[in-house]
Amino acid sequence: MAVKVIVIGAGLAGLRAAGLAAKEGHDVTVLEASQSVGGRVDTELIDGFRCDRGFQLINPSYPDAQAALNLNDLDLHPSGRGVAIRNGSGVQVLADPFRHPAYLKGLLGGTLTLGDVAALIRWNRLARSDSLTLQQTIDSAGFSLPLRKVIEQFFSGVVADPDLKTVASSAQTLAWYFVKGIPSLPAQGMEAVAHQLAEPILEHIRFSTPVESLISHNGQVRVVCSSGEELIADRVVVAAGPRTSARLTGQPEPTMNSLTTWWFDAAHRPSKLPFLYLDVREESRLIHTSVISNICPSYAPAGRHLVQATAVGAHGLEDSEAMAQAASIMGVHNPDWRLLVRHDIVNALPCLEPGQRPLESGIDGVIIAGDTTEPSIQGALASGVAAARALGSPTGVLPARERFNDTFTLRIRCIGDASGIWEKLTNLDNHTRAIPLTVVTPAQSRMIDGLEFVGLTSLGPVKMADRMLVRRAEAPTPGKPGLLQVSKFGPVAGEVEASIAQLGSEVEVIWRQSLQPAWLPRWLRPLGTVVARAGYSIGLRKLLT
Ligand SMILES: Cc1cc2nc3c(=O)[nH]c(=O)nc-3n(C[C@H](O)[C@H](O)[C@H](O)COP(=O)(O)OP(=O)(O)OC[C@H]3O[C@@H](n4cnc5c(N)ncnc54)[C@H](O)[C@@H]3O)c2cc1C
Numbered sequence: 001m002a003v004k005v006i007v008i009g010a011g012l013a014g015l016r017a018a019g020l021a022a023k024e025g026h027d028v029t030v031l032e033a034s035q036s037v038g039g040r041v042d043t044e045l046i047d048g049f050r051c052d053r054g055f056q057l058i059n060p061s062y063p064d065a066q067a068a069l070n071l072n073d074l075d076l077h078p079s080g081r082g083v084a085i086r087n088g089s090g091v092q093v094l095a096d097p098f099r100h101p102a103y104l105k106g107l108l109g110g111t112l113t114l115g116d117v118a119a120l121i122r123w124n125r126l127a128r129s130d131s132l133t134l135q136q137t138i139d140s141a142g143f144s145l146p147l148r149k150v151i152e153q154f155f156s157g158v159v160a161d162p163d164l165k166t167v168a169s170s171a172q173t174l175a176w177y178f179v180k181g182i183p184s185l186p187a188q189g190m191e192a193v194a195h196q197l198a199e200p201i202l203e204h205i206r207f208s209t210p211v212e213s214l215i216s217h218n219g220q221v222r223v224v225c226s227s228g229e230e231l232i233a234d235r236v237v238v239a240a241g242p243r244t245s246a247r248l249t250g251q252p253e254p255t256m257n258s259l260t261t262w263w264f265d266a267a268h269r270p271s272k273l274p275f276l277y278l279d280v281r282e283e284s285r286l287i288h289t290s291v292i293s294n295i296c297p298s299y300a301p302a303g304r305h306l307v308q309a310t311a312v313g314a315h316g317l318e319d320s321e322a323m324a325q326a327a328s329i330m331g332v333h334n335p336d337w338r339l340l341v342r343h344d345i346v347n348a349l350p351c352l353e354p355g356q357r358p359l360e361s362g363i364d365g366v367i368i369a370g371d372t373t374e375p376s377i378q379g380a381l382a383s384g385v386a387a388a389r390a391l392g393s394p395t396g397v398l399p400a401r402e403r404f405n406d407t408f409t410l411r412i413r414c415i416g417d418a419s420g421i422w423e424k425l426t427n428l429d430n431h432t433r434a435i436p437l438t439v440v441t442p443a444q445s446r447m448i449d450g451l452e453f454v455g456l457t458s459l460g461p462v463k464m465a466d467r468m469l470v471r472r473a474e475a476p477t478p479g480k481p482g483l484l485q486v487s488k489f490g491p492v493a494g495e496v497e498a499s500i501a502q503l504g505s506e507v508e509v510i511w512r513q514s515l516q517p518a519w520l521p522r523w524l525r526p527l528g529t530v531v532a533r534a535g536y537s538i539g540l541r542k543l544l545t
């Protein structure tokens with residue numbers, strides 16, 4: 001059934017959702033606050049240089065980029081598959097020996113040890129966790145000091161987070177894309193990605209039309225623009241970036257990481273390398289620098305060279321300091337560079353911390369899209385596809401987008417009152433009674449905000465300890481369901497959320513659990529989920545009834 005759809009925001013998520021909705025025959029209008037498409041993917045043309053708004057690359061291995069874009073038409077130029085590391089003693093290149101055999105020596109030069117290979121495998125396993133920060137997984141993997149610094153510096157740039165508080169699984173997903181494909185630059189600048197998506201739906205886009213608020217009423221949504229104009233739609237896709245999307249749907253605004261990119265015009269080529277330079281010296285405040293025209297010559301006019309330098313967070317760098325540092329990283333003395341533009345991007349990427357719930361619209365007919373669950377071009381495009389799919393559902397409710405497959409939901413109905421069920425659910429001794437072979441400590445305790453507790457399961461000599469943290473415990477009150485959120489760490493890490501609502505004489509418990517047993521091979525996970533679901537179904541009934 002064709003419906004009237006308004007998409008708020010012409011970034012990649014909004015463009016992808018609108019393109020698919022138009023193809024499905026829906027009546028689509030895109031309302032965009034600015035005067036151009038692309039949102040955070042944009043390019044400024046300055047004196048013949050293409051300066052992307054903040055250094056960025058597109059990875060052709062992104063499945064949603066393959067599905068949504070004509071990658072051939074983008075004329076992608078791959079970056080070097082490796083990094084140039086600037087340390088106290090000079091520059092060392094760590095690169096894929098098959099693609100860059102000339103740098104094989106760098107791989108054997110001491111930064112990478114055999115122990116690091118084992119640490120990398122360990123990190124890959126740890127980083128599947130949704131409960132650990134990226135920094136925690138790097139700390140625990142056991143990298144040698146030099147490689148650890150390189151990895152920290154690299155990821156700080158990828159997630160724009162100097163403290164690496166980002167949930168590890170999100171960084172791991174991105175790391176796998178780096179393994180599968182080579183991040184690249186389109187010949188016409190990153191904006192070409194957005195232009196390609198926008199081209200078939202240009203006549204549906206209204207520019208300079210910021211949306212102020214949304215009101216859902218009688219199965220329709222009223223969209224109020226800043227100009228005072230009001231539009232009515234059956235469905236609204238909110239793809240206005242994490243902060244504005246949260247505000248428009250009445251949710252707390254997520255934390256955003258910030259970064260600055262400086263673009264310099266260099267008369268002489270500062271380096272021939274097509275790699276990202278990472279500076280691992282103590283005094284470094286730049287996160288990386290590179291000669292962009294070495295990757296994609298069309299980014300600079302003939303005979304000139306384009307250099308980018310990027311810092312993340314509150315770096316406090318002046319333009320001249322950024323230039324001096326970038327030059328020193330590449331070993332250039334007295335650089336004859338000219339600053340073309342400095343991009344300070346306050347809302348660069350959402351910081352997804354462990355246990356943080358993604359934005360979810362609670363408003364009928366309103367669907368959220370964007371990079372709020374996966375901060376990347378891939379994440380934005382995939383969310384656009386999911387939003388377009390939800391347009392066909394009777395209420396426009398987006399099926400929950402799970403971070404991984406090992407998730408299940410149980411609905412249990414019991415006779416009684418919600419506060420009695422809450423008491424049973426949050427009493428740790430009850431868990432000891434209900435779960436076979438397991439003792440939950442501290443005894444005689446209740447789950448309250450911030451409580452840490454441990455479930456020790458013993459099977460003969462084998463003992464398994466699951467450490468848990470209560471993130472939120474709100475008891476039910478008349479008219480308001482109770483909410484319990486617990487993070488599990490240990491052999492079976494994950495998130496658990498339970499809501500307890502009074503429905504007449506019955507209580508409905510909805511138990512949602514995302515499990516990630518780190519030791520279970522990926523192909524066995526679906527079976528693990530089936531077994532866990534059955535076990536929890538029996539255990540919960542025993543606990544609550
Ligand atoms: C500097 C930088 C580097 C990056 N590097 C990479 C990279 O190398 N690889 C990668 O995969 N990803 C990278 N990313 C991430 C990627 O660019 C984003 O995840 C993606 O572009 C987000 O798209 P979006 O559509 O969700 O949001 P946005 O691009 O933020 O789009 C939101 C749109 O909504 C509009 N809007 C806002 N408010 C309103 C309103 N009230 N009414 C109407 N319209 C509104 C905005 O103007 C904008 O056009 C980078 C991001 C940045 C900023």
